[in-house]
Amino acid sequence: MRLLQQKLIKYDAPQKTKEAGIYPYFRAISSEQDTEVIMSGRKVLMFGSNSYLGLTNHPKVKEAAIEATKKYGTGMAGSRFLNGTLDIHVELEHKLAKFVGKEEAIIFAAGMLVNVGVIPALTGKDDYILWDELNHASIVEGVRLSFSNKMKFRHNDMESLEKRLQSCNPDKIKLIIVDGVFSMEGDVTKLQEIVNLAHKYNANIYVDEAHSLGVFGKNGQGVCHHLGLTDEVDLIMGTFSKSFASIGGFIATDSITANWLRHNARSYIFSASPTPAAMGAVSAALDIMMSEPERFEHLWQLTHYALEGFRSRNFEIGHTSTPIIPLFIRDNEKTFMITRDLFEEGIFVNPVVSPAVAPKDTLIRFSLMATHTIPQIDFALDKITKIFKKYGVI
Ligand SMILES: Cc1ncc(COP(=O)(O)O)c(C=O)c1O
Numbered sequence: 447m448r449l450l451q452q453k454l455i456k457y458d459a460p461q462k463t464k465e466a467g468i469y470p471y472f473r474a475i476s477s478e479q480d481t482e483v484i485m486s487g488r489k490v491l492m493f494g495s496n497s498y499l500g501l502t503n504h505p506k507v508k509e510a511a512i513e514a515t516k517k518y519g520t521g522m523a524g525s526r527f528l529n530g531t532l533d534i535h536v537e538l539e540h541k542l543a544k545f546v547g548k549e550e551a552i553i554f555a556a557g558m559l560v561n562v563g564v565i566p567a568l569t570g571k572d573d574y575i576l577w578d579e580l581n582h583a584s585i586v587e588g589v590r591l592s593f594s595n596k597m598k599f600r601h602n603d604m605e606s607l608e609k610r611l612q613s614c615n616p617d618k619i620k621l622i623i624v625d626g627v628f629s630m631e632g633d634v635t636k637l638q639e640i641v642n643l644a645h646k647y648n649a650n651i652y653v654d655e656a657h658s659l660g661v662f663g664k665n666g667q668g669v670c671h672h673l674g675l676t677d678e679v680d681l682i683m684g685t686f687s688k689s690f691a692s693i694g695g696f697i698a699t700d701s702i703t704a705n706w707l708r709h710n711a712r713s714y715i716f717s718a719s720p721t722p723a724a725m726g727a728v729s730a731a732l733d734i735m736m737s738e739p740e741r742f743e744h745l746w747q748l749t750h751y752a753l754e755g756f757r758s759r760n761f762e763i764g765h766t767s768t769p770i771i772p773l774f775i776r777d778n779e780k781t782f783m784i785t786r787d788l789f790e791e792g793i794f795v796n797p798v799v800s801p802a803v804a805p806k807d808t809l810i811r812f813s814l815m816a817t818h819t820i821p822q823i824d825f826a827l828d829k830i831t832k833i834f835k836k837y838g839v840i
Pocket residue numbers: 556557558559561582584625629654656657685686687693694695
């Protein structure tokens with residue numbers, strides 16, 4: 447065996463969970479992606495999707511993807527920089543910029559590529575990046591790629607952030623990066639307080655709105671818009687893989703910053719641009735968001751109902767106030783076993799286990815779509831309560 451394989455063969459954690467019959471990953475869906483799916487040959491209720499508006503299956507969104515493919519073809523075969531820009535990329539960038547309230551938007555082939563490309567392009571080696579410890583992994587990777595001084599602050603802890611800001615050289619750039627809604631625990635960033643600190647210490651702000659676009663604001667414009675703080679935030683990041691029912695991502699910002707990024711963000715320049723089908727789908731999803739505010743109202747009705755349902759049954763759900771509801775278990779093995787039992791009861795949820803989180807922080811991530819119904823939530827509440835009781839978690 448060669449050296450590489452000698453090292454990798456020692457990694458047997460997946461085999462162990464497979465042997466124990468609790469391996470929860472890579473289950474294939476063989477149906478439409480809706481609130482009910484066929485997964486590994488079994489009909490289950492989907493409470494693990496990030497498609498908060500349930501648009502992946504919307505006829506207008508599908509039709510737009512098909513029409514764009516018919517007109518432009520299936521792939522791009524080049525980066526936006528060179529041969530990979532279509533008129534629909536440019537049109538969608540204008541639409542997105544207007545939607546979130548910034549001068550310009552730049553579309554990337556994935557949300558992950560936005561964070562790993564934009565973050566290291568912005569600040570230099572004498573500057574500072576201050577980031578919340580629960581930020582998404584794509585931000586963590588973007589920060590790792592940066593040559594700047596990196597400062598992690600405690601989750602949503604403004605004292606911790608201020609201490610870091612105090613230790614920075616006042617003459618250097620200080621970029622604060624946070625998730626708008628934190629992806630695993632569903633809590634919202636303390637944006638007003640961050641803005642106050644940014645004013646006090648002359649810092650810039652970058653907000654990842656992956657889980658808040660399509661959720662917050664009358665038409666889903668996100669947390670910055672919802673809190674009336676769009677102008678205070680320098681960069682707004684979004685992804686198309688959640689409420690926008692497709693794949694890709696974007697950064698929205700002022701024209702000066704956009705000009706720099708278009709010519710310096712390496713994951714933008716050195717990666718092929720997103721497909722026509724994705725652009726068609728996102729554009730149609732955006733139109734639906736603008737014209738059907740009742741979708742958001744329904745999503746929030748369901749969210750309040752589910753939050754109250756879990757709280758009244760004594761689940762530990764942390765500080766969430768959004769369609770992402772963490773059900774803390776705080777035990778790795780139990781989290782795997784509960785996920786398996788729920789699947790057998792007809793409920794799909796995502797386990798969040800170590801090493802992604804510390805073993806004492808493991809949880810099941812329950813997430814809602816605007817297309818869910820109250821009876822589906824009632825069914826899930828009953829089953830989840832039964833299984834959590836079985837393992838002595840509640
Ligand atoms: C907060 C956050 N940012 C960025 C991303 C990356 O987005 P994408 O799936 O489009 O690569 C995700 C997706 O999981 C996310 O949750």
